[in-house]
Amino acid sequence: MKKVLMAVALAAPLFASAAQAETIRFGVDLNYPPFSKQGPDGKPQGFDIDMAHALCTAMKATCEIVPQDWDGLIPALNTNKFDAILSSMQITDERKKAVDFTNKYYNIPSRIIAKVGTTVDQNSFKGKKIGTLRASTQEKFAKDYWGKSGAKVVAYTKAPESFLDLTSGRLDAVFVDGAVGDQEFLKTPRGKGFAFVGPEYNDTKYFGLGAGIAVKKGNKALLERLNGAIDQIRKDGSYKKVQDKYFTFNVYGN
């Protein structure tokens, strides 16, 4: 224990200066397509990676992507393996105890997928069936929202199974995370004739605050630089460029 403390104490000034330097290192879990994955050439790619590069351009720094498996991300951040986590990490109270979060950099709303032209409000699914993932935030919301006005919420183990039942007509709608619905269904040939209908749902009580960039607790300097950079790329259009490369809808939320 003492030795570890010593090592950290010795290393701290080294890394404090590194944060000021031109290279910012982002820890990313490369197992979450389309947000992050290992490309065919072995290099990291995806929405999160492009987002990191856009932020670095805004901060006039160079990016280094450090691959790290999901469950090791926060420990690795705290041992200075990288300066920040940019890995679709949802901002939660639990995690806030361990790290500091920037403002959200995306908050993908949950959406209703149904036949093109379907109108959606709280009462439009009376006596009809809505498919969701079992034990998902969407299932809880759907039961409270449409379930109370007479819709039947059907739980599936896997999203593709609910899409199968939507195309066969067993379901009238599927309520799903927008990114999953877009990538796994609407962008595939099977999604023909279907679309996102109705509003975006991002009630924070059910769906949380969105994904943020995590920095080591107390690293105010980097936190403020990143927040500034997020604002900047939102304004100068480079955010939209990254978004449009992967998604057909607004991923930032309101």
Added chain:
Amino acid sequence: MIDVNLMIENFPTFLGGGSGEPVLSTTDGLILTLELLFYSLVGGLLLSIPLGLMRVSKNRLVASAVWLYTYVFRGTPMLVQLFIIYYGLSQFQVVRDSWTWEYLQEAYFCALLAFTLNTAAYTTEIIAGQIRNTHWGEIEAAKAMGMSKWLMMRRIIIPAALRRALPAYSNEVVMMLQGTSIAGLVTLADVTGVARRIYSDTYMPFEPFLMAGLIYLAFTFLFVWLFKLAERRWLAYLAPRKH
């Protein structure tokens, strides 16, 4: 270690209760499991008696058609049969346009159909086996009495075959009880489905599945006991002499 409170709290859910829903509702939990089991067993048994007769028929074509049916349904997992009926058939526009779609679009009906066809295949083989096992002496006696072929079937062969099939059939009933646990994979919430739901809500795997296991155990015990009573009554003439 084991959260007993969680098990007690969730017990009504297994019976189909839970938040705001009536306990012992037919759409969830134990009643759904028993319903699926009962209807598929009754349907399977009704199908399997004529099928069993066809299986031992002297007409090669009839016998081999039934052989093919039992071979296919005993040779593939019930899970595969259920998936083919539920997800497979629904992919064809022809099926969706036909009158069958009204039934096939319901997960409940698909599960019932798969279970019935499956248990009918096994029961057919059990009954056919017992028909072949009929003692030649009984047949000779029936012929000597001047019985026609069908009268002999009705009075001698089938009743005796069904009696002798009891022990094997009790196995089939218990296997079907466990078999219904796959209904949860096509959106139904039977006992296992309820356990899976509690598991994904609480991230506690042990308690809900233990609870489900205990429920299956209790009913297995009950069925085995009932069959033992039935055997004592209808198979008494085959039991060893007690005096």
